[in-house]
Amino acid sequence: MKDLPARRLLLVHAHPDDETINNGATMALYAAAGAQVTLVTCTLGEEGEVIPPDLAHLAPDREDRLGPHRIGELAAAMKELGVTDHRFLGGPGRFRDSGMMGLEQNHREGAFWNTDVDDAAPHLVEVIRSVRPQVLVTYDPHGGYGHPDHIQAHRVAMRAAGLSADPGYRPGLGEAHTIAKIYWNRVPRSVAEEGFARLRDAGVDFPGIAAIDDIPGVVDDSDITAEIDGREYAERKAAAMRAHASQIAVDGPFFALSNDLGQPMFVREYYQLVQGDPGAPPGEREHDLFAGVPA
Numbered sequence: 427m428k429d430l431p432a433r434r435l436l437l438v439h440a441h442p443d444d445e446t447i448n449n450g451a452t453m454a455l456y457a458a459a460g461a462q463v464t465l466v467t468c469t470l471g472e473e474g475e476v477i478p479p480d481l482a483h484l485a486p487d488r489e490d491r492l493g494p495h496r497i498g499e500l501a502a503a504m505k506e507l508g509v510t511d512h513r514f515l516g517g518p519g520r521f522r523d524s525g526m527m528g529l530e531q532n533h534r535e536g537a538f539w540n541t542d543v544d545d546a547a548p549h550l551v552e553v554i555r556s557v558r559p560q561v562l563v564t565y566d567p568h569g570g571y572g573h574p575d576h577i578q579a580h581r582v583a584m585r586a587a588g589l590s591a592d593p594g595y596r597p598g599l600g601e602a603h604t605i606a607k608i609y610w611n612r613v614p615r616s617v618a619e620e621g622f623a624r625l626r627d628a629g630v631d632f633p634g635i636a637a638i639d640d641i642p643g644v645v646d647d648s649d650i651t652a653e654i655d656g657r658e659y660a661e662r663k664a665a666a667m668r669a670h671a672s673q674i675a676v677d678g679p680f681f682a683l684s685n686d687l688g689q690p691m692f693v694r695e696y697y698q699l700v701q702g703d704p705g706a707p708p709g710e711r712e713h714d715l716f717a718g719v720p721a
């Protein structure tokens with residue numbers, strides 16, 4: 427087996443921009459520390475709503491060229507974060523953005539939501555067995571906020587993690603590998619509340635302010651098991667968010683998606699360990715996702 431960096435982090439996301447919003451500071455921090463950071467994005471985000479009027483022609487109901495455009499945005503964002511290994515599940519365009527829950531796009535041929543988990547998972551097994559990450563980060567079973575591609579990304583990531591560890595499962599995809607720790611993306615309720623209070627006080631230019639329920643993965647503080655202090659990488663994260671210009675409008679430490687509702691950008695990022703041994707004493711948060719992982 428080829429030489430691998432000592433610490434290897436894999437993140438599985440649904441669309442370009444999800445990685446930066448959820449984990450941008452974490453990714454920049456570990457990349458700067460010499461860890462291998464691998465991002466797998468499951469779709470090109472073809473169904474995203476376009477914010478800048480001069481890019482509106484890319485939209486799926488017009489030229490339908492948003493996917494290729496977002497490949498470029500993602501590459502620019504990863505450059506800002508210092509992440510060199512970013513891939514699309516099964517290759518670019520293999521699975522299409524399914525749109526918001528309930529839309530007819532959910533059932534389109536090739537839509538990620540319309541794909542059997544067991545047809546998508548082998549593509550990720552191949553990545554896992556090649557990169558051999560000790561840590562996997564993905565969404566919770568609700569996909570953080572119910573978007574079909576986020577739910578499916580969760581299912582595929584969890585299924586692939588299990589299959590990768592089984593030596594009897596498709597040996598042609600590489601030598602079996604067990605991921606030591608699996609985390610779901612989270613935001614503690616108190617942090618979300620504090621962020622929105624800051625946003626209201628700041629009086630930014632967005633037409634409205636989002637609600638806490640609009641923020642994916644908000645849970646009670648007691649569910650948080652890991653907290654990554656990414657303040658040193660706040661500028662990197664903001665720059666990466668600006669790189670996703672078709673989807674995100676950034677205003678200082680705040681941003682808005684296509685709904686024009688302001689929300690706080692978090693540079694401390696939070697996680698819940700759902701598989702593997704915690705690297706902190708009971709009741710204490712980890713401050714390193716690799717804590718407790720044997721060298």
Ligand SMILES: [Zn+2]
Pocket residue numbers: 440441444573576
């Ligand atoms: Zn998304």
